[in-house]
Amino acid sequence: MPSATKRKAPQQQARTKQLRLWAIIGAVVVGIAIVAIIASTGGSGTPSSSGSETRSVTVTGDALPAFPGPDADPAVGMAAPTLAGESFGGQPVTIDPGSTGNPTAIWFVAHWCPHCQTELPRIVSLSQQGALASGVDVYAVSTGVNASAPNYPPSAWLRSVGWPFPVMADSAEGATGKAYGLAGFPYLVLIDAEGNVVARHSGELGEDGIALALGQLTMG
């Protein structure tokens, strides 16, 4: 009987230690939960809707095929569709390539895309330096809007980078991207003065690439 009691004592001790360990872990987790609740109370929270950053868009004309890559792009030479929509502020914006007699460059950008976040300031910088080809109608289309994603809202982002050209807010369904065969962000569509697609490019461009792309619109 005494030997059994002796054997039980270390077991009891071990059990107490284990209970203490689990109690400490539980207390740490509860403490973290309390700190997280207190720390995030009173913040602005996550925006609940992306509705204020999208607008309805009317597309006129045939949609361009999906961009397969720069080689043998089937959209080259095709008439670019017309987009009629609004800016973030609700002012009407119409992108009607060929209607002004100037070539057109349209940048489709997403606020959460790190490549767009890098490329847009380059375009702004080139524009400020006067290094962008003159006589080209430049537009940004804010698309892929997601209120849960980083760098929301896109209106604030474009304002903060000092985007100097007109901006169209895409519809929640991404009507503009579908009309222009968008395959990835950032997405640049170059259109000649007659309204036909000259080239499309998907992916981030350096300053030289941007200047070259727009330059090809005014050559010849």
Place this chain on the structure above:
Amino acid sequence: MSPIVGSTVPTASLFLAMLSVVAEIAVVTGVALWLGGKVWPTFARAGVSARVALTPSALWLAWIVALVCVLGSLYLSEVAHFIPCTLCWYQRIAMYPLVVLLLVAAIKRSREIARATLPLIAIGAAISTYHYLLERFPSMAGAATCDPAAPCTIVWIWRFHYLSIPAMALSGFALIALLVLLVPSKLPEQE
């Protein structure tokens, strides 16, 4: 996302981030005790004490860590609507079976089953590391373009100036590995 659900997202992401920090502290402490123990007797003694204290519960703790990781990832995709990218799915493929395997290992008190999870953990940790680097250096992807549906370069959560979702997953994988490696060849008899 409803306003009520939306308001829980910052709290939940902060909670998960703080748990990750605790996991990282535990892993760094464990590795420091192990390496330091080879040089300094004090570290060795502290390491032995920690191992003795943790061993009986190590498999259950590892299972709980895996369960929290799985529930956290499901919350982020199904409640917060952060769309998982391809690399997120690969990490899930490595993490989700751990919940089942470690539960079986803990119930059966089997070191062999627990150790069998190590290759999965290593693969998951490697993918998490690559994903984190891709977030920090998007040009690593080569194409320098964002997939409109679910790009792997998008940073859904950014806490404490270094923690994103793959970094949290890496913390989880590392802590599970540490706990599994703690299990000695012969587990103490259960009462």
